[in-house]
Each structure stands twice: as C-alpha cells, then as structure tokens.
Amino acid sequence: MLIIILILLVIPLFIGLIIYNSLIAKKNQVANVFGTLDALLKKRYDLIPNLVAAVKGYAEHEKGVLTEITELRSRAVSGQAKGDEAAAQDNKMTQLLGKIMITVENYPDLKANENFLKLQGSLNEIEEQISAGRRAYNAAVTEFNNAVEMFPTSIVASLFGHKQKRLFEINQTERENPNIKNVMKG
C-alpha cells in the first residue's frame, strides 16, 4: 500500500521536474539567442562611425540623416534602452540606414569609392544577420510562449510565475515595401 502511494507521489513529481526543466531550457534558449542578437546589433553600431565618416565627405546634403544616425547610435550604445525600447531603436536604425543606402545612389563618386563599397557589403551582411537573429529570437520566444500557454506545461509555468515573452516585431513603416520616392524626398 505504502509503495503504491509513494509511486503515485513520485511519478507526478518526476513529470513535473521534467516539465520544469524543459521550460527553463526554453527560457534560456530565448536569453541565449537574445545575447547573439544583441551582439549583432552592437556590431552594426560599431560600423556606423565609419559609415558616417565615409558618406560625410561626399554627400553634403545628407547631413540631417547622418546626425540622426549618430545620435541614435550614441543613445543605443549608452545602453539605457531595454526590451521594447531597444527593439524600437533597432527598427529606427534599420530604417535610417536603409534611407542612407538609397540616397547614396545620387552620389556616383561615393558609389565608386572602394572603402564605401566594403562598408556597404559589411552593412548588408550585418543586416541580414540581424534579420536572422530576429527570426531565431522569435522562434525561441514562440517555443517558450507555447510551453507557457499549453497544457500541461502551463500549470508548471504559472506555478513558477513564467510569463509570455514578446516577439521582436517589425514596425509598420518597415513592413511596408520601401517607397523609394518618399525616401528620396526625406
């Protein structure tokens, strides 16, 4: 009798333990991918002074955008923003960089500059990596959120106060196809 009671007690405990561990693993996966994404964003911020320096000499008229980029960068690098705000900053940066890359088309000298071409390549590369990082982050968050919401993991999740995490969303302006005319005007 005692054995049966013990088994009945141990089995749910054991299952609970497995579920708890899987939840923690998923949570850590989110943190892990976020770390990678963060590193990629930093890498992009590191490229920006070079870009600004390269563009400045050629494109006098783009000073406005360049200052905006520099300001945004210093704010981002100081590292005050967390979570949603950081995401918003990142989105804004992507947008501004896109804008610069299109306006450069007006400056044939700049486009022919070897240094600038290399920078452009690096930026394209890092943008692509960041977008991969976002996708990886969202995949990890979705997996975690599913576990938090789905039975039976949801029980353990609510017991330990795990809440759903937010996806890294792309803002509305970015989701639209870039309208080159508008960007040129800006």
Added chain:
Amino acid sequence: MKTQEEIYQYYGTHLKGALAELEEKRKALAKKIILSMAIGIGACIFIAIILGPAIIFLFPFAVIIVLLIAFLIGRSDLGKTYALEFKTRIIQEIIRFIDPGLIYSNKSYIAEPVFMLSDIFKTHPDRYGGDDLVRGAIGETGIEFCELHAEYKTETTDSHGHRRTEWHTIFKGLFIMANFNKNFNGKTIVLPDVAERFFGGFGKMLQGWNMARPELIKLEDPEFEQLFAVYGTDQVEARYILSTSLMERITNFKKKTGKKISLSFVGSKIFIAIPYAENLFEPRLFRTIIDFEPIKKYFDDLQLAMGVVEDLNLNTRIWNKQ
C-alpha cells in the same frame, strides 16, 4: 541556360553527325553481345538435350552465365571505348554548348573526404566511386558536380558458417558542390523530412531527438518545414544562411527535381545531393542513339545541376564575400 528549341536545333546541327557515327559502333557492340548470348544459350540447350531433364536444376546457373557474358563484353575494351567516345563526342560537347567555361572529365569525381565533409551522410562508405565530373564557374560562383555512388557493406555469417557480404547504397546520384555567397563558420544540414510528413507534430519531436545530428532548427516557412528537417550548430547562423527567400528557392528547386534532395552548408560551401536510380550520362546500348529523347535527358540533368546557381541565387554578391 538553353531553351528546348535551342537544344533541338543544336542536336540537329552538331550532334546528329557524331551520333550517326557512334550508332555504327553501338550496333556492332550490341550485335556482338547478342551473338555471344545466343551462342551461350545454344550451348545450354545442347547440354540440356544431352543430360536430359536433370538440367532443370542447372537452369539458374545457365541464366547467370549468359548474363555474365553480356556484362563482360559491355565492360570490355570494346564497350569502354564506345562509352568513352560517346562521352567525349556527345556529353562533352553538350556541356561546352551550355557553358563553354566548364571543364568536363568523364573519369573524375568529387573525392570521398569532400563527400564526408558535406556531412549529409553519416555512414562511412566502404566502396566509393563516380564519374562525369564537371567543374568551372557560372557567373561568379565556382561549381563542381559529378555522379557518385557510395556504398557500405554488411557481413553476416549464417548457421553453416558461410559468410555473406551485402552492399547497401548510401547515396547514388548527382552530387553538387558550389561556393555559397555568404560567409559562415558552422554547419547547417537540410535533410528530407520523413518523420514530420507521417507523424506531424510528433514527428517534429522525434526529429529533435536525432542524436547523430546537431540541434534541430525550426523555421517559419511551413511548406519548407513540411519538406525538410534542418539541423545546425548555430540557430542564428542557420537562419542567416536559410533566408526566407532561399527557403522558397530550395522548395521550388526540390519540386523541380521531384526527388528527395538533401543540402548542407559547410565551410562557406553549399552541397546538394540529388538521388537518381539510374546511371546518368551513359549511352544506350540496345536502342538507337539517334534520338532526341535521350539527348534531351542529358541536357535536362546537366542544366538541373548548373541551374542551382541561378535557382538558389548564388551569384548575388551584395555581402562581403566576393
């Protein structure tokens, strides 16, 4: 890439003459084989008449002997020169017509270490071979492909102590290696999905338990996920390689081949394995070769391999890798 009309035209103007000459050799070779087989069969019947009904037990051996004769002649110098001449005069010309920059060598193939490096196949081959290596650059992308056949053997001993060796195919078909247009350090392997198609979500769980492979990577493209299971050493890098557009392109390429293709991304290279049941780029023996149908098949198979560069957009170099 050449269109169907261009190929047909080329067939009429450039290949037909060479094919007609080769047709004579084919006929001579085929005749020789049929004659030898006829003699073999005749001999068997003669022995059967002498020995009487007991011969029925020897019948399987007779069949084997007759087939062996045909096989040996096919493999003899005569057979080999026919195949070789066919390849240099027809296959090589076709490749030159599609892209003059490509080099063809009918006896070479991609080396075994490279095949293992791709990590698509885990089993180490005990017998490895191939032919029809094509090498060169399409646009800016270096590419190499060939026909491969990799096998492993199992040895069993039955209750009488007889040892039996059996050969099993690991891979047989077209193997393609090309430079990938992005730099990466890890490994990403895209395998045909068996579990998910049959078991759905449960299959996904099974994929996660595949110990021989690195981490399972779950991607967003539902159609791609249905067709493939992706494993990789780095979650972010795998997505960097498999951009949304590349996933779509791979899906379309898979549909185009209609085969269970596998891909891998290792050492800044892309590897693609397309299994084929038949031998590729080999001449017909018992049917006329003056026919557009087989020529079109050679073209299609070659253009499929070369088309990888365009289909997967490998010439786009907007990243740092040049």
